[in-house]
Amino acid sequence: MPPPAPLLDGDRTVNHTPQKPAPAAPGGTRETARVLSGLREAALSGLRPPPAAHPLIGESWMRVLRLGLDPDRGAPARLLPLDELEHRRRTSPLAAVLPTLREGLVSVADAARHIMVVTDADGRVLWRDGNARVRLEADRIGLEPGSSWAEESVGTNGIGTALVTGRPVRVHSAEHFVRSHHSWTCAAAPLHDPRDGRLLGVVDVSGPAATVHPATARLVASVARLGESELRERHLETIERLRAVAAPLLCRLGGARAVAIDRSGWTAAVTGMPPPGRLALPENFGTGSRRIPALGPCTVEPLPDGWLIRLDEVCPPGPGDAPPVTGVALDLRRPGRPTLTVTGGTGDWTQPLSPRHAEMLYALARRPAGRSAAQLAADLFGDPSRTVTVRAEMSRLRRTLAGVLDHRPYRFADGVDVRLLAPDHPGDLLPRSTAPLVVAARRAEDGPAPSRPPRPGS
Structure with missing residues (x-):
């Protein structure tokens, strides 16, 4: 079958808690922007975000400040080469659900003077569609195919902040870290691979701040869930096709x-x-x-x-079991991309972790003596009665990580050397997590924020 034709910019062929809106002000949109600008300036001046700033936004401001990003211009724009952009488009699983995303969002975005943007897990813009005039305005701020909208490139924004937190995010006006984006509003939601929970990218609707509609964020989140549902259906179809091929082979x-x-x-x-x-x-x-x-x-x-x-029916000398696991490394240094590396007699192997499993392994790494189901439920949910959920998740983990985990109490197996690779700054620890244990660890960052980077010419 020949490869599909490139999807060009403008080609139309194709249990998260919602974020509360930005603080409203009596004077309407302009006054709200002024209030948000004041909150941002307070954060840039070295103060922690005031209580009026939404926690998702305030935490993002702190992350970006630690990166030393220029609050007026952001990082220099570097577009992907065209061949690399086309490669990412062809290989992205989101290409399969692009028609669903466009059907749900483009007509609404076009009518509201907005655009729809789809990025990969690195925050690179793969596709863009919607109002033609707004696409030209987006070019001026670098929101164009091949550009990076990760937080480290352009600061707090719907795309980059959704990638870090793994949650739908709405960023309005001066909630953006970079000043040149204050005339914009955006609502974004992440999309995950139903096969392994891997973050695939983000769908976003952006446009002039004056045209913001409070329902946009919920619409974007709903369409993202539709996209994930379609990916899940496609996966089930793949499993059925594989079963049809494999069944006769297994019978023989x-x-x-x-x-x-x-x-x-x-x-x-x-x-x-x-x-x-x-x-x-x-x-x-x-x-x-x-x-x-x-x-x-x-x-x-x-x-x-x-x-x-x-x-294999005939095993090497010995009990026939896999060589014992000797060490594990829980790597939480990359926000939104936790991994576990297991070392043993068979060599090293690494697998990505779902947000929930990353929280559970973090809790066990922090408590080497082990945790009961009730204690883990308190660590993860703040509710020691949720033991059924904990036992079900731990059962899945123990089947997946044979030889790594023990129970009664839940803990890493005896003789396994455990390394916890945490971010350099506590505030970057599992940023999408709301588990009480993780939230308490992130609060270890309390204290003066890093000083504001000097402005050019100051």
């Missing part, structure tokens, strides 16, 4: 233990053993003799969109 194995999985480790069909659920696959997984943490030594063969895994 004569009762040998084997499982067919998709590229993300989800089980499509199984024989001779209980269904393992989703498997954590080591990096650089491929055909040949392999050792999978949850299964042990295996032989892997390719299938369309997946793998056929045969468990």
Whole structure:
């Protein structure tokens, strides 16, 4: 099948808590902008964000201040080369749901003098559509295909802040960190891969601040959920196709233990053993003799969109179990992208973590003696009665991380060396988390904020 034609700028072929609106002022939009500007100036002057600033915005201002970004101009704009932009468009899973996003947002954005923007997980603008005049105005502030709208490039904004927090975000007028963006408003929502929870990118609606509508943020969040639902349906269709291919092959194995999985480790069909659920696959997984943490030594063969895994019936000398895990590294240094690296007799393997699993492993790393289900529920939810949720999530984690976790109480297994790689600044710890334990750790940043970067010419 020939590759799809490039999707060009303007081509129309294709349980998060909502953020409260910016503080309103009696004088309307202009007065609200003045109030927000005052809050921003207070933060830039070295004060912590005043209580009137929304916590998502105030925390973002603090992160950007620590980066030393110029509050008047941001970082120099560097567009992706055209070939790199086209490559990212072709390989982005969001290309498949672009028609759904456009159908839900472009007509509304166009009528409201706004534009719709879709970025990848790095904050690079892949597609842009909507009002033609507003697209020209967006070019002047660098909101164009190939540009970076991550927080480290342009400060607090709907796209970059949604990428960091993993939550829908509305940024209005002077809530933007960079002064040249104060005439704009934006509402953005992240999109995640339903197969593994990986952040895929952000859909955003932006336009002149004077045309803001309070319902835009909820509309964007709703359309993002529709996009994720379509991705989930496509994944289920892939699993069904893989099952149809794998079932006859498994029937011919004569009762040998084997499982067919998709590229993300989800089980499509199984024989001779209980269904393992989703498997954590080591990096650089491929055909040949392999050792999978949850299964042990295996032989892997390719299938369309997946793998056929045969468990080795004859194991090397010893009890036949996988060599013991000797160490784990919980890496929380990249906001929004926690990972766990496991070290053992089979070598190292790394896997991304969902926000919830990152919180749970952080709690266990902070409490080496272990935590009961009630204690973990208090750490994560502030409610020790939510033990059913904790036990279900820990059961999933223990199946995925064979040999890493123990229970009664929940803890890292004996003999496992645990390294917690935390951000340089406490305020950057799991920024999307609302778990009481994590929030308390982030508050360790209390104190004077870094001094304001000098203005050019000052």
